[in-house]
Amino acid sequence: WKNREHALKNIQDQLDSNDVQIVLDLLKKNTMMSNLVFTFQQNINVAFEIKKAQEFNMLLKDFPINLLISANDFKSTHKALKDIFDHFKTLKSSNSYPIKRIYELLEAFSKDVSKRILKILEEFELMTMDNRQFEVIKEECFTILNDFDQNLKKLLEQFGARHPRRNERRAIPQKIDMEHNNIQNRMKEIANQRAENEKLLEIVSSVFSSQDDTEPRNREAIKDIKDAYTVFLSINVLDLSIDGNKKWNSAKKEYNIKIDRIEEEITNQMRDKLASAKSTNEMFRTFSKFNALFSRPRIRGAIQEYQTQILSSIKKDIKSFRERFLIKYNTSEVCRMYKVRNFPSLSGMLTWYNQLERKLNKYCKRLQDVLGSEWEKHVAGRQLKQQIDPISKHLTDIKEAQYNNWTKDMNDLKLFVDQDLQIFKIATKSDGSLKLEVNFSDKGLCLLREKNNLKALGHKLPYSLIMKTQEIQLCYSKYISLVDNLATFHQVSSKISPEMAILLAAKRKSIHSNLRSGDKVTWKDERNLESYCHKIASQVQDLEEAVHLVEKQLEKKNEFLSQISTCEYNSEAFKKKLDEIQSIADEFIFNDFSNIGKWVSNLNQEIEKILIQRAEETITEWVNEFENFGEVPKKLIIQTIYHEIKMRDQQIIIDPSVPEIRAFWYKQLNGIVSVICSQKQVESKKYDNRRSKKALTNEESQEMVTYKSALRGINKDLMLKANSIIEKAIKDASSYVSISGCQALWNVDFDLLYEKLEGNISKWNLILTGLHQLIKRNFDSSETI
Structure with a gap:
């Protein structure tokens, strides 16, 4: 355009020269040539062409x-x-x-x-x-x-x-x-070639990774894919000339030939896996693993016989599913299970239908695994899809209808908060007994329980229901508190034994009184409801802690009572256990439990019975040991007494005397009884201090704080038996040591005896026989006292 402008300007200069102008003027004067001059000027139009060239130069410069x-x-x-x-x-x-x-x-x-x-x-x-x-x-x-x-x-x-x-x-x-379109096409081809090779390498690697890496064919298959790809490294892939396109197409052809050999190897391995599969699930896993290769004609054709086999299994599963689908949710096993678990009904139904949908999707996934990603275009896949689609649509319609019906029902719900309902109601059990329950709307509870589950299932509640749930939620926490505390109260009350009931009577009475006052509280009364729930919760918690404490302490008490029944029979052993029991009573007094005096009185009676039993057992054992002294091991009669027959001032005496013997044995017997009678009773000081001790005699005071009264509880026949064996022994001892008759032998006048008897042998024999019998009766005895 610059050269054109320059040439046109030269032409214009020539036209403007004097020579050319003179010639043109002369021609114009000639009538015959004037038209030629006009045509010439119109045709060349140099000024217009110069202006045009200048304009284009301005645009392009x-x-x-x-x-x-x-x-x-x-x-x-x-x-x-x-x-x-x-x-x-x-x-x-x-x-x-x-x-x-x-x-x-x-x-x-x-x-x-x-x-x-x-x-x-x-x-x-x-x-x-x-x-x-x-x-x-x-x-x-x-x-x-x-x-x-x-x-x-x-x-x-x-x-x-x-x-x-x-x-x-x-x-x-x-x-x-x-030309830029050629670059774009080549870049797409390069990207596709890279992706195809990478995908094939990835699939083959994943297939062989589960096998033994030392197997040669595994290493060779991966290596062959990498080697096949190297054909593209020896050419200039960006050469878009005719020769470059030939080299590119030749490289692609060589690559495909090598890949065909690799595919043949993979096909053989896949057929081996399918042939050795022990179950249908194992075949599905094999199909799923090789699924990405089904787009390649060689592999797809090689597994066709196995596809037919596995498709028949899928058809049976779908047929079985259709039979299961005909079962309604309300009559299903799942519905009963959800009811047991208190799962919301609508959420349970939708969950069940979702499970059926997932089952259908699983069948579709299996079809995709077997037939490839375009399974719907396959003849068998198309037939199965015609069976699956109506079921899937029906499931969707059922879910939508159930959800819409539920939302309509919930929209008609009148909030119990607006109805001024009481918080408690009396319900009748199956056995006819009455039961206190929290008076909360069942539909309101259903709405709250469904809310989160429906959200998790992908359903969004209408705005009107969201507002209702927010209003119900304000009272729901109090409802839960009341339900939990009532349940806790019933549970704790079931653990209370008659003995525990004595100590916990005041706390239970307080809760009962507070529950009775609940008939004046309504859900609408937010301020009183809040304080009432807090009070109930506090009392129930206090009772629960008290039951736990009492239960624990009574277990310890029973353990100590059991130990009293088996410990050694002595004052120290009994005192130690009774002190432990006293500490339990002090714990109850410290925690301000009710009826401590009555509980302690019952406890002392129980302890007294155990002590009496221990005393009777010990006395029985002592009597047995006394009667069979020397024949049984010594356990209770450790201390014995020995008597000496002495001559003092020409008098035969026994030391110690018979009265001292009686006192000794009665002291031992009374010692057994005094072990229990001297034990201090468990006290309830909180109540005893209110009594006027001045009105009590010393005997009453002593009997009040010790187990002296246990003496009256010991078996009288047993005590009489113990006394009788002591008296018998004393009597025998008295006969044994009664030697007053023998004392006359020391005072006899032998001269007078000789004079009276003279030489009468029969009289002497009679006297000697009498002495012999006396000695034999009094001295020849094996008893030792």
């Missing part, structure tokens, strides 16, 4: 092509592209610029863009670089090329609109050769 030529990365290339298309807008406003030249300019621009992008791409190893980096480069490249296409499309539409006439449109080329 600032064309920013240098920005594109100097760009060295995608970012600067993209910016140059934007600036160039902005400059094209100025050409669009010029009606005089030839439309054909604009299209030629766009083709030249496309070539320059292609050269610049290829130069940038050649800096990268497109076939071996990391996938993430490749995706970044691909996206940047496609962004530039897509922007080019979009801007080009808009520009061409605008140029076409500028030349609406048919003859002007004829100047517009029918086809524009844009």
Whole structure:
């Protein structure tokens, strides 16, 4: 255009010269030549052409092509592209610029863009670089090329609109050769080739990873895939010439041949796995593992016989599912289980239907595993889909209908808060007895329980129900508190034994009184309801702690009573156990339990019975040991007494005397009884201090604090038996030591005896026989006292 302008100016200068002007003037004077001069001036129209050339030069002189030529990365290339298309807008406003030249300019621009992008791409190893980096480069490249296409499309539409006439449109080329499209196509091919190879390598690696890595065919299959891919590394993948396209297509063909051999190996392994499968589930796992390869015709054809086998199993499962589907939720086993677990009815129903849908989806997934991702286009898959779709639609319709009916029912719910209902009601049990229950709306509870479950199931409650749940929620915490505390109270009360009831009577009475006052409290009375619930909770908690404490202490008490029944029979052993029991009573007094005096009185009676039993057992054992002295081991009669027969002042005496013997044995017997009678009773000081001790005699005082009264409880026959054996022993001892008759032998006058008896042998024999019997009766005895 610059050369054209310069040439036109030279022509204009020549036309303006004197020589040419004289010639033209002469020709104009000639009538025959004047038309020729006029035609000549009209045809060349030099001034118009100069103006046109100057206008085009003004349009093209600032064309920013240098920005594109100097760009060295995608970012600067993209910016140059934007600036160039902005400059094209100025050409669009010029009606005089030839439309054909604009299209030629766009083709030249496309070539320059292609050269610049290829130069940038050649800096990268497109076939071996990391996938993430490749995706970044691909996206940047496609962004530039897509922007080019979009801007080009808009520009061409605008140029076409500028030349609406048919003859002007004829100047517009029918086809524009844009070289950048070749780059875009090649980049797509490279991306597809990389993805295909990567996917195949990943699938083969995952299949063989579960097998023995030392098996040669596993290593070779993975290695062969990598080797097949190397054919692309020996060519320039960005060579878009005819020769470059031939090399690219040849490399793809060679790659596919190698992959076919690998697929054949994989197919053989897959058939081996399917043939050795021991169950249908194992076959499904095999199909699922190789599923991605089903798009390849070789593998798909090789497993067709196994597909037929497994499809028959899926058909049976779907048939069984249809029979199960006919069972209604309310009669199902799942419904009964949910009721036992107190699961909300609507949520349970929707959950059940969701499980059925998941089962259907599982069958679809199995079909996809067996037939591939396009299983719906398969003949068998299409038939099964025709069976599955109606069931799936019916499930969806049922869920929607149930949910809509429930929401309508809940919308009709009148809030019990507005009805001023009492918080308690009296219910009748199955056995006819009455029971106190919290008076809360069942539908309100249902709404609250359904809320979170429905949200988890993907259902959004209507706004009206959300507002109702918020109002019910205000009282729900108090409802839960009352229900829990009532349940806790009943549970704790069931643990209270008659003995515990004595100590806990005041606390239970307080709770009963507070529960009776609940008939005046309503759900609407928020202030009183809050304090009432807090009071009930506090009292129940106090009772629960008290029951736990009493239960624990009574267990200890019973253990100590058991130890009293088995410990050694002595004052120290009994005192130690009774002190422990006294500490338990003190603990009850400290915690201000009720009826301590009555409980302690009952406890002392129980202890007294045990002590009496221990005393009777000990006395019985003592009597047995006394009667069989020397024949049984000594346990109770440790201390014995020895008597000496002495001659003092010509008198035969026994030391110690018989009265001393009686006192000794009665002291031992009384010692057994005094062990229990001397023990101090368990006291309830909180109550005893209120009594006037001045009115009590010493005997009453002593009997009040010790177990002296236990003496009256000991078996009288046993005591009489003990006394009788002592008296018998004393009597025997008295006979044994009664030697007063023998004392006369020391005082006899032998001369007088000789005189009276003289020589009568029979009289002497009679006297000697009497002495012999006396000695034998009094001295020849094995008893020792």
